[in-house]
Amino acid sequence: MNRAGSKKTFCLLLVIILGLLGTRCAASKEELHAHGDMAPVKTYPKDYVHPIMDINLDKVINQNRGLKVLVENATTVHDYYRGAVQEKAEGERLLKEGKWEEAQIPLGKSNRFLQVVLRYLPEDEAYRNIYGDTVVIFLPNLLMADNYLKLITVYKKMGKDKDIIEAERYGKEYLSKSLKSVKTDWAFQIQKGFEEVGYKK
Numbered sequence: 001m002n003r004a005g006s007k008k009t010f011c012l013l014l015v016i017i018l019g020l021l022g023t024r025c026a027a028s029k030e031e032l033h034a035h036g037d038m039a040p041v042k043t044y045p046k047d048y049v050h051p052i053m054d055i056n057l058d059k060v061i062n063q064n065r066g067l068k069v070l071v072e073n074a075t076t077v078h079d080y081y082r083g084a085v086q087e088k089a090e091g092e093r094l095l096k097e098g099k100w101e102e103a104q105i106p107l108g109k110s111n112r113f114l115q116v117v118l119r120y121l122p123e124d125e126a127y128r129n130i131y132g133d134t135v136v137i138f139l140p141n142l143l144m145a146d147n148y149l150k151l152i153t154v155y156k157k158m159g160k161d162k163d164i165i166e167a168e169r170y171g172k173e174y175l176s177k178s179l180k181s182v183k184t185d186w187a188f189q190i191q192k193g194f195e196e197v198g199y200k201k
Contacts, residue, residue, distance in 0.1 A: 041129050050126050052185040055137050057146070061089045063136045071113070077120050078130045081140060084113035088143060095150060100157040107147045107154070114140045114147075124181040142187055145175035149193045156197070168194065 044050070069083030087110035094103035117140045128138035148171030155163040172194055179187055 041127050041135055044126060047183065049188075050182065050184040050186075052189070055126060055139070055184045056186055057088075057092070060085055060137050060139070060143070061092075064089075069113075074113075074116075077117055080113045080116045081136075081138070084110045084117065084140070084143060087113060088147060091147070091150065095153070100154045104151060104154045107151055111144055111147050114144050118144075122177075124178045126182045126184070139178060139182070139184070141174045141178035141181070142184070142190065145171045145178060145187075146190050147171075148174065149190055149197070152194075152197050 064082040064085035066082070068086060069079050071083070074080050074083055087106040091103045091105075091107035091110060094106065121138075121140070124139045124141045126137065126139075127135050129135050130138075148167045151167045152164050152171070155161075155167060171190075175187060175190055175194070178184075179191075
């Protein structure tokens, strides 16, 4: 009787210990994930074209909202990317209001932020895991191309023909780099935009 009782007690203790160990393992895994274990990023075939509903400027802007990034406070590539998107959003807002001269300032700042990003991460990625579960649309080349496209419109309004030629050259160069890395409907829209608003002699 004693032997049977101690056997039951031993089995019960074993179940409790195993249960606690299982819980601890699960907690450790979650803790590790929260502190830098990267969430998997879906991969796509090289020639896959990401639709405009999945990758577009509004989504990029929404992903990078928050405390305004200043050049002096930027310490990581992601800070510079976020700062670039925030400045671009400001430039886009001013363009919609028809404030051409004012719009060129944040668009220029956006490009300077992006130049830093491209020094370290020169290729566009549809989705980039920046830390933990945070995955963002990462298209620095395409954003540069779009900024230059918008600057062409600004320069036309201001009669700056020389600046139009330069913006078109740089914009097409960055667009080409973007399309080599990832194809998006958004990029093809920008390509069409260059064809429509490019400098005409």
